[in-house]
Amino acid sequence: MALLNLISTINHTLDYEMGRDDRVVVFGEDVGVEGGVFRATVGLQEKYGADRCFDTPLAEGAIVGMAVGMAINGLRPVAEIQFSGFMYPAYNQIVSHVARMRNRTRGRLHLPLVIRMPHGGGIRALEHHSESLETILGHIPGLKVVVPSTPYDAKGLLLSAIRDDDPVIFLEPSKIYRAFRQEVPEGDYTIPIGKAKVVQEGEAVTVVTWGAYVHETLKAAEQLANEGIDAEVIDLRTISPIDRDTIIKSVKKTGRFVVVHEAMKTYGPGAELIALVNEKAFLYLEAPPTRLTGFDITIPLPRGEHHYFLDSDRIAAGIRKVVNF
Amino acid sequence: MALLNLISTINHTLDYEMGRDDRVVVFGEDVGVEGGVFRATVGLQEKYGADRCFDTPLAEGAIVGMAVGMAINGLRPVAEIQFSGFMYPAYNQIVSHVARMRNRTRGRLHLPLVIRMPHGGGIRALEHHSESLETILGHIPGLKVVVPSTPYDAKGLLLSAIRDDDPVIFLEPSKIYRAFRQEVPEGDYTIPIGKAKVVQEGEAVTVVTWGAYVHETLKAAEQLANEGIDAEVIDLRTISPIDRDTIIKSVKKTGRFVVVHEAMKTYGPGAELIALVNEKAFLYLEAPPTRLTGFDITIPLPRGEHHYFLDSDRIAAGIRKVVNF
Amino acid sequence: MLIERFDPLKGEMLRIMDEEGQIIAPDLKPDLSDERVLELYKVMLLTRAADTKALQLQRQGRMLTYAPNTGQEAAQTASAAALGENDWLVPAFRELGAWLMKGVSLETIYLYWYGNEWGSHFPENVRMLPISIPIGSQLNHAVGLAMASKYKGERDVALGYVGDGGTSIGDFSEALNFAGVFDAPVIFVIQNNQYAISVKRQIQTRAATLAQKAVAAGIPGILVDGNDLLAVYAAVSEAVERARAGQGPTLIEAYTYRLGAHTTSDDPTKYREDNEVVEWRAKDPVKRVKQYLIAQGLWSEEQDAAQSTEYEEYALEVFRKIEETGDPQVEDLFKYTYKEMPEHLEEQLSEYLQYLEGKVK
Amino acid sequence: MLIERFDPLKGEMLRIMDEEGQIIAPDLKPDLSDERVLELYKVMLLTRAADTKALQLQRQGRMLTYAPNTGQEAAQTASAAALGENDWLVPAFRELGAWLMKGVSLETIYLYWYGNEWGSHFPENVRMLPISIPIGSQLNHAVGLAMASKYKGERDVALGYVGDGGTSIGDFSEALNFAGVFDAPVIFVIQNNQYAISVKRQIQTRAATLAQKAVAAGIPGILVDGNDLLAVYAAVSEAVERARAGQGPTLIEAYTYRLGAHTTSDDPTKYREDNEVVEWRAKDPVKRVKQYLIAQGLWSEEQDAAQSTEYEEYALEVFRKIEETGDPQVEDLFKYTYKEMPEHLEEQLSEYLQYLEGKVK
Numbered sequence A, B: 001m002a003l004l005n006l007i008s009t010i011n012h013t014l015d016y017e018m019g020r021d022d023r024v025v026v027f028g029e030d031v032g033v034e035g036g037v038f039r040a041t042v043g044l045q046e047k048y049g050a051d052r053c054f055d056t057p058l059a060e061g062a063i064v065g066m067a068v069g070m071a072i073n074g075l076r077p078v079a080e081i082q083f084s085g086f087m088y089p090a091y092n093q094i095v096s097h098v099a100r101m102r103n104r105t106r107g108r109l110h111l112p113l114v115i116r117m118p119h120g121g122g123i124r125a126l127e128h129h130s131e132s133l134e135t136i137l138g139h140i141p142g143l144k145v146v147v148p149s150t151p152y153d154a155k156g157l158l159l160s161a162i163r164d165d166d167p168v169i170f171l172e173p174s175k176i177y178r179a180f181r182q183e184v185p186e187g188d189y190t191i192p193i194g195k196a197k198v199v200q201e202g203e204a205v206t207v208v209t210w211g212a213y214v215h216e217t218l219k220a221a222e223q224l225a226n227e228g229i230d231a232e233v234i235d236l237r238t239i240s241p242i243d244r245d246t247i248i249k250s251v252k253k254t255g256r257f258v259v260v261h262e263a264m265k266t267y268g269p270g271a272e273l274i275a276l277v278n279e280k281a282f283l284y285l286e287a288p289p290t291r292l293t294g295f296d297i298t299i300p301l302p303r304g305e306h307h308y309f310l311d312s313d314r315i316a317a318g319i320r321k322v323v324n325f
Numbered sequence C, D: 001m002l003i004e005r006f007d008p009l010k011g012e013m014l015r016i017m018d019e020e021g022q023i024i025a026p027d028l029k030p031d032l033s034d035e036r037v038l039e040l041y042k043v044m045l046l047t048r049a050a051d052t053k054a055l056q057l058q059r060q061g062r063m064l065t066y067a068p069n070t071g072q073e074a075a076q077t078a079s080a081a082a083l084g085e086n087d088w089l090v091p092a093f094r095e096l097g098a099w100l101m102k103g104v105s106l107e108t109i110y111l112y113w114y115g116n117e118w119g120s121h122f123p124e125n126v127r128m129l130p131i132s133i134p135i136g137s138q139l140n141h142a143v144g145l146a147m148a149s150k151y152k153g154e155r156d157v158a159l160g161y162v163g164d165g166g167t168s169i170g171d172f173s174e175a176l177n178f179a180g181v182f183d184a185p186v187i188f189v190i191q192n193n194q195y196a197i198s199v200k201r202q203i204q205t206r207a208a209t210l211a212q213k214a215v216a217a218g219i220p221g222i223l224v225d226g227n228d229l230l231a232v233y234a235a236v237s238e239a240v241e242r243a244r245a246g247q248g249p250t251l252i253e254a255y256t257y258r259l260g261a262h263t264t265s266d267d268p269t270k271y272r273e274d275n276e277v278v279e280w281r282a283k284d285p286v287k288r289v290k291q292y293l294i295a296q297g298l299w300s301e302e303q304d305a306a307q308s309t310e311y312e313e314y315a316l317e318v319f320r321k322i323e324e325t326g327d328p329q330v331e332d333l334f335k336y337t338y339k340e341m342p343e344h345l346e347e348q349l350s351e352y353l354q355y356l357e358g359k360v361k
C-alpha cells in the first residue's frame, strides 16, 4: 500500500501495467521526455524506453489515429490528450473509427485502446483547459467513458480500461489530481467499468454525481445530515454504459432524484439520467427529478470560473429543495 | 408562389439572399461548378460568379475556419458540409471558435455565419452519410441549431439564419429533400429561430419531434385519431435554443409527453426535453414522459437501416402506450 | 534508387511502359516475370468486369451506391501486388483491384456495396482494414499499424491509399509527418485521378505535383505514371523494400484518371469535357498491359474476350447469391457495438424483436 | 525578391544584422529609418519589461498562467511592424511584441493573462483577433479574413502566427493549402522557438526546415533569422507587399528561441540543457538591436537602463489597476453567449443572482 494522490496513482498504474504487459505503449504530447504536463507519465520513458513511452508531434487526430492502427496490430495503446479541450481535433477519429471499428467489421477488428485526458475545470487554467465532455462522448455508441473520483478507483478503473477489449475514454478530473491522498494497493485489482458505487447510503434522496463533484456532493450531504436529511450519494464512475440498476434501485427507495455535474446543463449528461429515472421509476417519484449543473455558457476564464462551479452550499441548497418539495 | 421541394427551396433561398445581400458568399466541396452533390447550390456560381459561390479543397475544418475569418471581416458566409458525418473534422472550429468568438471577446467580434448540412438517414447511402448531430451541437453554448421540416419553413428559417448575427447550424433532413413539394412564396419572409410550431393541436398527449420525423409522426397521429386519440404534435424546428414555452404549455394541457427522434437514445436530444418537462411541468404529468428514438448503435448500412428508423406504426404504438398508461 | 532519380519538384515522372505497351525504360523494369504480369493483368480484368457488372446492377436498382474504378486498375493492382502477405493494406474506398489482389473475395466486396456490414469482415489472413469513408483519416491507421509492427520487431509494412482530394485534409499531412518523425515502415499511395467528385485537381492544391507534399514531412516522394503497371509496381516495391529495411516512409503519387463517374450518384458531364475523357481513354492501363502480353505471346484478343466474359458472368453469379442472403440479422445490428452487449442494448433489441413479432402476427 | 534568393530546401537563411548588431548584408537592408528601428526597439524593450514583470507577479501568486516571450521579441515586433493599420493580425498566444506593436494596450493584455475575457476585447481600430489557444486553428481564420478583404476589393492583408509545434497539426497544412488555391493575401509566420513545451523541434517533424512546408501547398516559403529584427522585417514586408499586390500567400519561418519557460507552469530544466540556453542568450535579439542603435549614436546604455526601469514600473502600475478592477461581473458571463440572451440563460442568471443575494444576507 502507498499513500498516493490521483496523478501519482495514474503514473503508478501505467507503470504497473507496462511492467506486466509489454503490449502497453504510452504516448502523446510531452508524455515522454518530460513525463507529461501533469507528470502522469513521469519516469516511464526512462524505465521502459522511448519505444514504449514517447512524445508525439502536436496533432491529436494523428495521436488517436495512430492508436487505432496500433490496437489493430496487437498493441494496447494508451494515448494521452493533454487537456480535454484538445480532444476536438481527434473527434473525427474517435467517432468515426474508435467507436465503430468493431461494429463496422462485425467483430473482425476491435480496438483495445485507452484515451486518457484531464477533464473539467477548477485549476485556474487558460481557455479550453476546463472542458466537460461527458455528453459528446457518452452519446457515441461503441465508446466506454469512465471518470474516477479517487486514487483507489482510478487504479482499478484504469487497469480495467487498459485490459478492456473495447476502447475506453478515461477522463481524469484535473481539479483533484493533487487534492488528497489515499491508500492505493500496490498489487493487482480492477474495478468493473459500467458499475456505479453507492458512496453514502441514505433514504431521503438519491444524488448521482461523478469525478471531482463527488467530493463537493459528499460535503453537501454532510451539511444536510446535520439537518436530518440523509442523502444517498452515488458515484456514477462510468458515463457510458450507464449502471442503470444502481440508480433505479436507489430512486425506488428514496423517491427523489438529483443529478449534480459540472458540464453545461442543456443536452448535458444530467438530462439522460433524468430521462432514465422517468422511464424506470416514474411511479416512485415524489418530487421533480432535478439537475444541479454548470450554466449554459462557455466555462469562464479563471477570474470568473468560481461562479460556474457548484460548491457544497449550492449543492446542498438544491438537494434541500427537492427533499422539501 | 412556386411549388418547390426542400432542396430546391434551399437553392431558391440562397439565390434570393445572394441577390439581396452581396455579403453572402456560399462555398464548400462541389458547391461551385457542380452546384452541390444534392444540387442545393446549382446555378449560383453562374449567376453570382466564382467569388461568391465556389468550390473548396477537401477540408471541412478549413471550410469552417475560413468562414470564421470571413464573418469577422464583414461577410455573411454560408458554408456547406457535404454530409453531417463529415462535420467531425470541423468540430474543433465549431466548438472552439464558432460558438465562442462573441463571448470570448465580450461582444467585440461576432460571427454571422451559417453552416448548412444534410442531416439524418433514410437515403440508403454509404457509412457516415446518415448521422444525427442534435446533441453534440445542441450542447454547445453559443450555437443556434435549426432543423426545418418543410420547404416553407426551410426558406423562412434559412433567411433568419443568414441574417442572424450569431452562428447558425442548419441541419437539412436529406431524407425529405425531394419527398414532397409545397407552395413557397417568392418574396421575403422569415420564421423566427427559437420558436417551435404546433403542427397539430390535440388534448391527449404532447408529441415533440422535428425534421423528417414530423411527417412520420403526423402519420402516426392520424392513425391514433382514428382510434379517438388526439395527439398534439409540435415541430421543434430549433434544437437550440429550445422553445420551452410552447412545449411546457402543451404538456400542462395534455399531461403526457412523448419525444420522437432519429438520433441515438442515450445522451440524445430527447433526454433534454424530458428533463425540461420534469423541471417545468412535473405536477401535470399523468404518465412517464417517453422517448421514441433510434437505438444506441451506429446507424446501420442501407440493408439494415430500416430497422433503425421509426415508422408511423412504431411511433403510434409508442404514443398509445403513454396515452393508455 | 528511383526516389533519387525522379524528383517531383522537377516534375519528373517515372514511366516504364508506354501507352502502346512498349517498354521505354528497360533499365528500370522491375523484377516481375511475364507470368506474374499476366496474373496481375487478370486481377485488372476481374476488377474491370466487377465494375462493369456493378454499374449494370446499380442501374437495375439492385446494387446501391457504387464507386467505380475503371481507369485506375494499374495503380490499384500493382501497388497491392508489391506487398507481402503479412503486410497491411489500408484502403480509402476506390481500390477494388488492390483489395482483390490482397485476397478479399468479390463476395465480400459486393456485400459491402450492397449495404451490409459483413462486407467489411475479412478473413483472418487478409491483412486489410475496412473501407474508410472519412477522407484521409485512414492514413494515420496505416502509421499505427506500421509502428506496431516495428515495435514488435516484425518486418511487416503498411500501405495506405488516399485520393488527390484526400491530400487536402489535415489527416494526410499529419500522417506523413508522424511517419517521418517515427520512421514508420509505411507507404502512402495517392491515386491522383484528377478529381475529387467534381473538384479538379488544380482546385485541390496549388502544388504542381502531389508527390512534392512529401517535402513538408521531410520524407521521399515520387511521381509515377499511375496507368503504367510496371512503373507503379517498381516504385511501390522500392518503397516497400526501404520500409522493410528500416529506411522509413515514402509518398507515391500515382498519376491516373477516373474514366467513370465518382459514384453511381454522380453525373460527370456536369463538370468535365468529353474530350478529356477521350484523351485518357487512350491511356487505358488495361489495354496497355494487354498489348504487352500479346506482344510477349502470352495472351490473345480471343483469350481476353473470353476471360472478360467469364469474369462478368462470375460477378453476376456472386451478386445473385448476395441478393438472396445479403440482408442483415437484426441481432447483428446490436451485437458488435461492444464485446459484450450492455444491458440497455439488450433491452432495446428485445423490445424491438417483440415489436417485430407483434407485427408479423 | 528575397523568396527567390533564399531557398529553404537548400537550408538558406536570411540574415541582415549579426549577433553584434553589425549589418552583414547591406544590400538586403529594408527601407527602415534608424528612428523607426528605435521605435521598434522600444516595443521590444516594453515587451521584455512586461514579460519580466508578469513573471515576478506570477511568482507572487498575483498573475495566473503566463506565456513568456523573452528571446522572441524581434520575430514578434518586426513581423507586426510590417503590417499597415488596416491589416489583420491573427495571433496564436506568444506574440506579445506583435500585439503591442499592433496597438493593443498592455492593460488589455495583462487583463487577459489575469483571466478575464475583457482582455480579448480590443478597440474597433485594432484589427487583431483574440488569442487562439487551440494550436493552429487560427490560421484558417487568417485565410478567411484575407479572402473577405480580397472579395471586397480592399487591399488589407492578414498575418497569422503559429509555433513550430503548430506546424504539425492539420489546420496548418489546410490553411496553407487554401491560401494557395485561393491566392489569399495572407502571410503565415512560424515562430520556430525550437520547442513545443518540452518537445524538441526535431521530434516535431523530420523536415529539415519548417519553411519548406510551403512546398506542400505550392506557395513560397522563406527561412529567416528570427532574432534579427531587420531580416524578419524585410521578409515580412516583402510578403505583405506581394499579398497586397495580388501575388498570394507566403510562409515565413522565423528561427528563434524561447529563453524562458513555456509558461509559468513549466520547468524547462526537465527537458533541455543549460548550455543550449546560454548559447542562445548570446543571440539575444534585444541586445543586438541595442548595440546597433548605440553604434548609430541613437541610444546609450544609460538610456536603455532608464527606459527598461520605466517600462517595468509602468507594467507594475498597469497590473495594480487590474488587480483592483479585473474581476468579472456575473452578468458578463452570460450576456455574450448570444446577441440576445435566450430565456433559459436569463433564468439561470437570475436564479444564480438570487442565490448570491441569499448568501450575502
Ligand SMILES: Cc1ncc(C[n+]2csc(CCOP(=O)(O)OP(=O)(O)O)c2C)c(N)n1
Pocket (backbone or CB within 6 Å): B029, B058, B060, B082, B086, B089, C094, C133, C134, C135, C162, C163, C164, C165, C166, C167, C169, C193, C195, C196, C197, C258, C262
Ligand atoms: C471528410 C470527408 N469529407 C467529404 C467526404 C465526401 N466525399 C466522398 S468522396 C469525396 C471526394 C474524394 O476525392 P479523392 O480523394 O480524390 O478520391 P476519389 O473519389 O477521386 O477516388 C468526397 C468529398 C468524405 N467522404 N469525407
Ligand SMILES: Cc1ncc(C[n+]2csc(CCOP(=O)(O)OP(=O)(O)O)c2C)c(N)n1
Pocket (backbone or CB within 6 Å): A029, A058, A060, A082, A086, A089, D094, D133, D134, D135, D162, D163, D164, D165, D166, D167, D169, D193, D195, D196, D197, D258, D262
Ligand atoms: C490543439 C492543441 N493541442 C495541445 C495544446 C496544448 N499546448 C499548448 S502550447 C503547446 C505547444 C505549442 O508549441 P508551439 O506551437 O511550438 O508554440 P510555442 O509554445 O513554442 O510558442 C501545446 C501542446 C493546445 N493548446 N492545442
Ligand SMILES: [Mg+2]
Pocket (backbone or CB within 6 Å): C163, C164, C165, C191, C192, C193, C194, C195, C196, C197
Ligand atoms: Mg480523386
Ligand SMILES: [Mg+2]
Pocket (backbone or CB within 6 Å): D163, D164, D165, D191, D192, D193, D194, D195, D196, D197
Ligand atoms: Mg515552439
